[in-house]
Amino acid sequence: MPLYSMTGFARTQARVNDQTSYTLSLKSVNHRFLDAQLRLPSGFDALEMELRRVLKESLVRGHVELTLSIDRSTQQAAGLNRELVAGYLDAFRAAQKEFWLAGDPDLNTILRIPGALEANHRGSGEEDTAALSASVLAEIGPLLEQLKTMRAREGESLGEILHGSLDRLAQAVEGVSQLRPEVEQRYQERLTQRLSAAAGSEFSRQRVLEEVAVLVDRSDIAEELARMTTHIGHFRELLSAGGEVGKKLDFLLQEMNREANTLLSKTGGVGGKGTHITELGLAMKAEIEKAREQVQNVE
Numbered sequence: 001m002p003l004y005s006m007t008g009f010a011r012t013q014a015r016v017n018d019q020t021s022y023t024l025s026l027k028s029v030n031h032r033f034l035d036a037q038l039r040l041p042s043g044f045d046a047l048e049m050e051l052r053r054v055l056k057e058s059l060v061r062g063h064v065e066l067t068l069s070i071d072r073s074t075q076q077a078a079g080l081n082r083e084l085v086a087g088y089l090d091a092f093r094a095a096q097k098e099f100w101l102a103g104d105p106d107l108n109t110i111l112r113i114p115g116a117l118e119a120n121h122r123g124s125g126e127e128d129t130a131a132l133s134a135s136v137l138a139e140i141g142p143l144l145e146q147l148k149t150m151r152a153r154e155g156e157s158l159g160e161i162l163h164g165s166l167d168r169l170a171q172a173v174e175g176v177s178q179l180r181p182e183v184e185q186r187y188q189e190r191l192t193q194r195l196s197a198a199a200g201s202e203f204s205r206q207r208v209l210e211e212v213a214v215l216v217d218r219s220d221i222a223e224e225l226a227r228m229t230t231h232i233g234h235f236r237e238l239l240s241a242g243g244e245v246g247k248k249l250d251f252l253l254q255e256m257n258r259e260a261n262t263l264l265s266k267t268g269g270v271g272g273k274g275t276h277i278t279e280l281g282l283a284m285k286a287e288i289e290k291a292r293e294q295v296q297n298v299e
Helices: 045-058 082-098 107-111 126-202 205-218 222-241 246-267 274-295
Strands: 008-015 020-029 034-039 062-072 076-080 117-121
Touching: 008 126, 020 126, 034 045, 045 062, 045 126, 082 107, 126 222, 126 246, 126 274, 222 246, 246 274
Parallel strands: 034 062
Antiparallel strands: 008 020, 020 062, 076 117
């Protein structure tokens, strides 16, 4: 299964009949859950509910905007608002009679009254709405496939970026592993010197070595390196599996960041090549943060 990004766009145009056509578009960006926002003209409540159902069945995560724009290229026939015109004429005659006025109503003046003329749209009733809804429902499936294709292409690019981050993380882990024995030896020597100085006249080499062994064991970073390697392997497996893995990848990166922090805390202040371990640990954290930014857009 491909790795899907949550970023994508798809659009289609269709004609219902000689008078009506429409544009249907889908746009998606990253979001923790599926957040569908539909922009439809008024009077399409039933269509909106059906479209929401289709989106929910087809997509897992992302902020999705669906927009339906209708173009009615019908000829408009001008119709007379008889009720409004009759009311105007009645008022005119009543005023004429009451105030003994002369003259006749002016047709041009009457037709300029707001609402006196109405534009009649042919084929824009319930029958046209039903036909348009049916057409949209027939187009939404192919449009979603078009969106998924684009999200898959974006996901492939994300996968390449994330694999690059994993490669650099693995190199840093290997670098720390190679430095670990020497750093542990240096740490042991420093502890031995300090404990011997603190013990003074009551110096017991065996006792000091026992204390040093305990402290060195507590500062050992072998477990952190092993867990980091395991997390990197699991991360690669999830990338290869694809599908809905965004949340799992984000969790793994949190665990990796925790291991990097522990590694840094255990090796801080050792000096010598321990400084290089600190640099590698900081490089790990930087790569993890870059990966987390990319993973936020994985479905």
